[in-house]
Amino acid sequence: MPSLFALATPIALLLPLLGQSSELAAGSAMVSAGEPVVSSQDANEKTASHKVILVSQRYPAQRTNVAPLDAFRGGQIVRQVRIQRRVILRIAPARNRNRNSLVAQLPRQGLNTQYEERKMDKCVPVGGIAGVQTGSGNRLLFFMRDARIISANLEKACRARDFYSGFYVEKSDDGKLCIDRDKLQSRSGAKCEVERMRQLIAVSE
Secondary structure, three states, X not given: OOOHHHHHHHHHHHHHHHHHHHHHHHHHHHHHHOOOOOOHHHHHHHHHHHXXXXXXXXXXXXXXXXXXXXXXXXXXXXXXXXXXXXOEEEEOEXXXXXXXXXXXXXOOXXXXXXXXXXXXXXXXEHHHEEEEEEOOOOEEEEEEOOOOEEEEEEOOOOOHHHHOOOEEEEOOOOOEEEOOOOEEEOOOOOEEEEEEEEEEEEEOO
């Protein structure tokens, strides 16, 4: 018959194991009763969400009632473009045939006929100029459709020979060519203002 000591030895060996099991059970109970256990992944996610909350609190989103299209248009710079129409008229040199017809319409005078300058209006109708001829110095001769001959003096720095092939002039609102206002432009690019105009009248000695 085994002794009592031999029977008690296995029980004594099992007692420490039973004590550890009870401690683990008690620890798990305390954990469950307290705060929940957070894993490393949950902790990272929680930290990230916390950062997002901080950023959103620092830069709060502002609500607006402005439509996106209106907001886009509001940031644009509006510029107004104005288009003006310009009409350029070209006055060509008087052809020999036209000059002869204009001269033929003038009163017949003797061979010793001379012309003198007389004052006239400051403007002439551009449409009334039939042709142009270069004179001496800075002077041009306008042959008008009403048989008049107009002497036009350009600026002192201009030369009449630059306009041997005619000139261009921008049409004004009144349709006239006036002194100290309009400029004649030659085909070579010279621009000159008309300073004086006189009508040539035939006189006899």
